[in-house]
Amino acid sequence: MSDTTPPSRRAAREAAAAADSARAAERPVSAPPAASLDALFTGETTTEVLGAPPPPADKRRRRVGAWIALAVVVAILGGLAGGGLWVWNAYEDRIRAFMGWEEPYDYEDGLANGETTITISSGDAGPQVSQKLYDAGVTKTPDSLYDYMIENAVGFTFQPGVFRLQKQMTSAAVLAALDDPANRMENSAQLREGLTAEQTIAAISEQMDIPLAELDAAVADPAVYGVAADSLEGWLFPATYTFDPDTTPQQIIQRLVDRAVEALDSAGVPVEDRQRILTIASIIQREARSTEDFYKVSRVIENRLDPSNQETFGLLQMDSTAQYGYDEMHDGTASSSAEALEDDNLWNTYVHPGLPVGPISNPGDTAIAAALAPADGPWLYFVTVNLDTGETVFTSTASEHEQAVEQWRAWCREHPDSGC
Numbered sequence: 001m002s003d004t005t006p007p008s009r010r011a012a013r014e015a016a017a018a019a020d021s022a023r024a025a026e027r028p029v030s031a032p033p034a035a036s037l038d039a040l041f042t043g044e045t046t047t048e049v050l051g052a053p054p055p056p057a058d059k060r061r062r063r064v065g066a067w068i069a070l071a072v073v074v075a076i077l078g079g080l081a082g083g084g085l086w087v088w089n090a091y092e093d094r095i096r097a098f099m100g101w102e103e104p105y106d107y108e109d110g111l112a113n114g115e116t117t118i119t120i121s122s123g124d125a126g127p128q129v130s131q132k133l134y135d136a137g138v139t140k141t142p143d144s145l146y147d148y149m150i151e152n153a154v155g156f157t158f159q160p161g162v163f164r165l166q167k168q169m170t171s172a173a174v175l176a177a178l179d180d181p182a183n184r185m186e187n188s189a190q191l192r193e194g195l196t197a198e199q200t201i202a203a204i205s206e207q208m209d210i211p212l213a214e215l216d217a218a219v220a221d222p223a224v225y226g227v228a229a230d231s232l233e234g235w236l237f238p239a240t241y242t243f244d245p246d247t248t249p250q251q252i253i254q255r256l257v258d259r260a261v262e263a264l265d266s267a268g269v270p271v272e273d274r275q276r277i278l279t280i281a282s283i284i285q286r287e288a289r290s291t292e293d294f295y296k297v298s299r300v301i302e303n304r305l306d307p308s309n310q311e312t313f314g315l316l317q318m319d320s321t322a323q324y325g326y327d328e329m330h331d332g333t334a335s336s337s338a339e340a341l342e343d344d345n346l347w348n349t350y351v352h353p354g355l356p357v358g359p360i361s362n363p364g365d366t367a368i369a370a371a372l373a374p375a376d377g378p379w380l381y382f383v384t385v386n387l388d389t390g391e392t393v394f395t396s397t398a399s400e401h402e403q404a405v406e407q408w409r410a411w412c413r414e415h416p417d418s419g420c
Helices: 007-026 037-042 047-051 059-099 126-135 144-151 171-178 197-208 212-218 249-266 271-287 291-305 319-325 338-342 365-372 398-414
Strands: 113-120 161-167 188-190 240-242 381-386 391-395
Touching: 113 126, 113 188, 126 144, 144 171, 161 171, 161 188, 188 197, 197 212, 197 249, 212 249, 240 249, 249 271, 249 365, 271 291, 271 319, 271 365, 291 365, 291 381, 291 391, 319 338, 381 398, 391 398
Parallel strands: none
Antiparallel strands: 113 161, 188 240, 381 391
């Protein structure tokens, strides 16, 4: 029977069939259903089909599957690595102890080098001395000496004084050096930055075995040393001093004042500006927690004293000044009491505008340099949000400052015994 379909329709049908054939050729050949013994018995398949090898796998599918598998493996390994890192960070000390991987708490023999000094105060024991040794670069960890003493059941009585040691010493060598009178610096005093005049005099008395009453009498009249002020606060320069055995208390104080003048002159401070710079530097010394912060705190002081900021910020409001004026600097906490903030003394910058009437501590070279050259910045506020690390946040608006204060409060809630 002849095909009576019109030529145009026939051509279209043939074209469609050709397209279907092409699409079928492009589709991957799927494997027939897996033949089973039941299908053989029912006649649904034959022995030829049952025993025939499977058709070749589609290479494109195999490649995609391989990439997926690789991604899964990488994800699993990544998860294991991340989890392992978390476990290590959380339990490093216990893992090291269990596996016997503890890092040595002491330097090895033969590494001792250079020279440094530490000051042992009356009442210092293993933990305090151990920390001082670490701070001075003598021992490997803050607990090196104390751990050594505990582990080896060492009993040792620490004598007050200034001791000359080397850096990177073993704990055994440290104890031997501290027990050797030759390493004790006779007639020496080590005075750290930020001590008040009262603390400085007490330290000299203890370290040099001079009656405190004699030193109090020596500082009673600042004019004797050429200082036009009511006290020598700020003028007793912090450093390590060694004196001749027959040096008098007045000669000792003169040496400290002369060293302060030397520092001021080296920094280029005009004679008429010495007291003001010492006052600013003394606040910086008490408020800042790091060398970088010294210059930022100096900028905050300058910005608050700037007349253009008086409408926004009328008072300097430095806690250290309120604490000094209320005799609250040594109570072991960073916070000021309400009584200290409200007390009407001439050092309280929460009550009186401008700088306090005089210095509040004895600043060192860095604080003096910062007082002369503040960092550039718009800051009007700062707060130390971590008293352990000294991390300090500097801000320029009240709202930003309040956020930082809340950060400090949160840290204090988590660390109630850290001096908040």
